Amino acid sequence: MRILFVLVGTLLVSGVVYAGELAGPFGGTFDYSLVVQNYVESTGVSNSNANPGNQVSKIPETQFVQELRPELKFTQGMLELQVSPRAQFQFNKTKTSDGVNYGWNNSAYINGWIARLNPGNAVSLSVGREVLLWGPAMSLSPSNPFYIDNGRTNPYIELPGEDFAKIIWVPGKSWTVSYINNFGKGRKEPPPLQSFHRAQVLKIDYSGNDTYLSANYASIQGSPDKIGFSAQKTVSDALLVYMEGGYSFGRTQYLPAQNGNGQWYLSAPKGSGLSGIGLLGMSYTLASGPTFTVEYIYNNQGWSASQARGYQTINQNAASQLGGPETGFAMQQLALGFQPGSVLLRRNYLFVQYFQQNLFPSLDLTMRMTRNLDDNGTQWGAIIERNIGKRSRLFVQLLLNTGGTHTEFSRFIGQQFLVGLRTGF
DSSP states (O other): OHHHHHHHHHHHHTTOEEEEEEEOGGGOEEEEEEEEEEEEEEEEEOOBTTBGGGTTTOOOSEEEEEEEEEEEEEEETTEEEEEEEEEEEEEEEEEETTEEEEEEEEEEEEEEEEEEEOOSSSEEEEEEEEOOOOOSOSSOOTTOSSOSOOSOSSTTSOOOOEEEEEEEEEEETTEEEEEEEEEEOTTOOOSTTOOOOOEEEEEEEEEOSSEEEEEEEEEETTSOOEEEEEEEEEOSSSEEEEEEEEEEESOOSOEEEEOTTSOEEEEOOOOOSEEEEEEEEEEEEOTTSOEEEEEEEEETTOOOHHHHHHHHHHHHHHHHHTTSTTHHHHHHHHHHTTSSSSSOSSSEEEEEEEEEEEEETTEEEEEEEEEETTTOOEEEEEEEEEEETTTEEEEEEEEEEESOTTSTTTTTEEEEEEEEEEEOO
16 A cells, blocks of 8 residues: 555656746855656566575665655856755565565665856866766766766666866867866765775866867776776768777776686786777767667676686586575675676677657657677667656666576676656756
């Protein structure tokens, strides 16, 4: 009954949005908005050696979520103050080998806030919590040392904000120089068994008539420094080509290795040289409207075929040890394999996307395919969005991983379905 009450209530208020501007104190202006988003998510969790009985990742099988996303902004002369408080009401059904768990998880938090001072047209100073995204790629953003996940795979799940201090200088109409100090993890949690590393980044951007270039250098405390770059060229009204990459001065990805007894384990990153992810991409828009995007992604520290087989052996052995005296070590190895220092395990990937706006009146369609060219696993995705009235937007997201539970994409999730209602401007 409680679930039914929440579902009915959330559907009734999903379309509610309040926005406006008021006169603030000290001659300033106060802007505000409120978005309510509700969705239901159903996940087919893989029972694999990487996540036996869902004991490692504990992925919910079913979720009902309501989110309140206010945005508040005060502007007075050179000063800007922004805050993004959030409230989330969530019901989860999680199934593991230990049984089924039902639970409510209600939370209130600040996902973003910024205090910005603009003393002149060429300089901006700010401190706060935000999500910093950049890069032309659609699949992921390897040039970004903070957020390689650009949020495009699932645009309805808000990325967690990190804490930054920034100085931005615009010496001319084509150039921008940024100093970024990532002094706190904010709400972003590092992968299992890994920790937050403070970073300082110098970033330079050039924007021409049909060309965009960007480069950044990240000094990371307790971790190898990293360089990032991207380039984008508008060849014609229809064709856009680009490249993007991010490389550390030393290996960052854990490597399947054998000890003296011939047993496989995930060894800590070691070795010099540039290690990271690079990609080449292009987008072409047809006169009839649809846009096709193709990207080739290469992870130069990805595992070879023999190392991938070693990883499977690690998972198989660890899964068999759960519940015994080696449970602690087994869980550590399985947790490390969740994201072992890189978002990609192997080396070669192909990404293809089709996007059509107004395929039907007020309906947008996005279809995505990412193929691991090394293990032949494939991730299929589709996003359907339709305006409901002037303020609300219905969305449906489908995700299907194929290739078997031994492949990278299918080791945790087999399929996922999400449907919801939100507002937007």
